[in-house]
Amino acid sequence: MYLLDTNTVINFLDASMPAPAMAFMGAVVKNNANISVITKMEALGYSLNKTAEEKAMWAFISGCQVLGIGKIL
Numbered sequence: 001m002y003l004l005d006t007n008t009v010i011n012f013l014d015a016s017m018p019a020p021a022m023a024f025m026g027a028v029v030k031n032n033a034n035i036s037v038i039t040k041m042e043a044l045g046y047s048l049n050k051t052a053e054e055k056a057m058w059a060f061i062s063g064c065q066v067l068g069i070g071k072i073l
Helices: 006-016 019-032 038-047 051-062
Strands: 002-004 035-036 065-067
Touching: 002 019, 006 019, 006 038, 006 051, 019 035, 019 038, 019 051, 035 038
Parallel strands: 002 035, 035 065
Antiparallel strands: none
16 A cells, blocks of 8 residues: 555556656555645645646545545554
8 A cells, every 4th residue: 555645646547657657656646646635735725727637536535545644544
């Protein structure tokens, strides 16, 4: 199980990672992506420039299991 960090989510959606990292993240997201509720809030608070970016962020988040604080500690 992987718990993804906010910067990792943003960089993955921006495709600003090196190719091997993008491939690894693609596999993680496809199989079992987990984010914390804090990552969800931070990612949605990230300055999105376009409607398409906002839709991509919501689509990504909806495909993840969002873990509450108690499940992480």
